[in-house]
Amino acid sequence: MTVPTISSESLRLLLDRGAAVTVLDVRPAAERAEWAIPGSVHVDAYAALQRGDPNALTDFRPTNGGPVVTVCAGGKMSRLAAERLRAWGLDAVSLEGGMRAWSLAWNSAEVPHSGGTAQVVQVRRTGKGCLSYIIGSQGDAAVIDASLAPRVYSDLATRHGWQIRSVLETHLHADHLSRARALARDTGAMLYLPSTDRVSFAHAPLRDGDVLRVGSTGLQVLHTPGHTAESACYLLDQRALFTGDTLFLGAVGRPDLEATPEEARRRARLLHRSLGRLLELPDDTLLLPGHTSEPVAFDGRPIVAQLREVRERTELLCAGEMAFVTAILERIPPTPPNYHRIVALNEAGTLPDADLTELEAGANRCAVA
Numbered sequence: 001m002t003v004p005t006i007s008s009e010s011l012r013l014l015l016d017r018g019a020a021v022t023v024l025d026v027r028p029a030a031e032r033a034e035w036a037i038p039g040s041v042h043v044d045a046y047a048a049l050q051r052g053d054p055n056a057l058t059d060f061r062p063t064n065g066g067p068v069v070t071v072c073a074g075g076k077m078s079r080l081a082a083e084r085l086r087a088w089g090l091d092a093v094s095l096e097g098g099m100r101a102w103s104l105a106w107n108s109a110e111v112p113h114s115g116g117t118a119q120v121v122q123v124r125r126t127g128k129g130c131l132s133y134i135i136g137s138q139g140d141a142a143v144i145d146a147s148l149a150p151r152v153y154s155d156l157a158t159r160h161g162w163q164i165r166s167v168l169e170t171h172l173h174a175d176h177l178s179r180a181r182a183l184a185r186d187t188g189a190m191l192y193l194p195s196t197d198r199v200s201f202a203h204a205p206l207r208d209g210d211v212l213r214v215g216s217t218g219l220q221v222l223h224t225p226g227h228t229a230e231s232a233c234y235l236l237d238q239r240a241l242f243t244g245d246t247l248f249l250g251a252v253g254r255p256d257l258e259a260t261p262e263e264a265r266r267r268a269r270l271l272h273r274s275l276g277r278l279l280e281l282p283d284d285t286l287l288l289p290g291h292t293s294e295p296v297a298f299d300g301r302p303i304v305a306q307l308r309e310v311r312e313r314t315e316l317l318c319a320g321e322m323a324f325v326t327a328i329l330e331r332i333p334p335t336p337p338n339y340h341r342i343v344a345l346n347e348a349g350t351l352p353d354a355d356l357t358e359l360e361a362g363a364n365r366c367a368v369a
């Protein structure tokens with residue numbers, strides 16, 4: 001039987017429209033625990049499907065009406081699952097390329113009251129947890145931490161009547177391939193990086209205290225070393241702070257990537273100092289982080305919090321320097337897959353021709369809670 005498939009982009013659009021669809025994840029529980037499609041239902045049927053068990057999916061009932069989209073890691077076992085369901089008369093299709101292809105799925109949310117005359121759109125790579133941003137003001141736009149195809153950002157900008165003039169990075173990323181350079185090239189925008197000697201391609205360096213104009217608003221640069229040496233945060237109109245991987249909504253950035261144990265300790269101390277500086281901002285400053293550790297729902301709700309809330313829920317932020325350094329170094333999570341290669345490519349400013357999702361596989365792991 002030929003099993004119809006659906007592309008990850010088509011499924012993304014269905015979920016974005018709120019269409020009736022049941023997403024059935026047939027992967028083993030351990031794989032699902034790593035990352036999943038928001039709203040999907042799980043039947044741990046992988047092993048049963050593999051051994052040809054005719055009862056592999058007999059417990060499954062579609063929840064939302066509409067078609068059933070079956071999902072596995074790479075799109076093979078999900079075909080088998082869809083075939084079974086079709087034989088029972090259900091309208092089932094298989095997600096082409098599975099979760100690997102889903103890695104590039106995204107949605108967006110407007111961030112209300114983010115400051116002055118600017119409008120901010122949070123662009124969420126739900127398949128991986130990377131958060132990027134478009135800030136628009138008076139027809140001009142800046143993009144921070146582009147992790148998706150340049151087209152995603154240029155289309156969003158066009159829809160808002162903005163022209164992308166500036167493309168910024170908060171730091172050199174280790175968990176995803178930066179699309180900043182490609183986006184700047186495609187749109188003719190200026191590429192800005194926090195001042196660093198790690199890259200040799202052309203860019204404009206940003207230093208502590210610099211202010212980058214976007215329309216009638218300004219982004220102030222705060223150099224916040226720790227997660228990486230060059231890491232910076234950007235303060236919009238004194239009200240919203242793009243924190244990159246320095247501070248998340250309940251965690252802080254890991255200081256150990258590409259570092260010896262001594263260097264990681266030194267960076268942890270720097271991070272403590274940088275966070276201290278951020279904590280001096282007004283309590284109602286809106287924090288806009290570079291990642292989330294959960295798949296992002298298609299709900300249009302931005303992932304943001306006020307500094308006050310983040311301070312309350314992040315125990316590490318209350319610690320003195322010694323306790324902070326000890327705690328953070330004890331809690332370092334497993335390193336992201338392929339991060340050496342990703343860092344090298346980001347330092348070179350190149351995107352390989354090969355399938356990027358293969359290289360970017362796995363959840364982001366830049367945070368320590």
Ligand SMILES: [Fe+2]
Nearest residue numbers: 173174245366
């Ligand atoms: Fe990072």
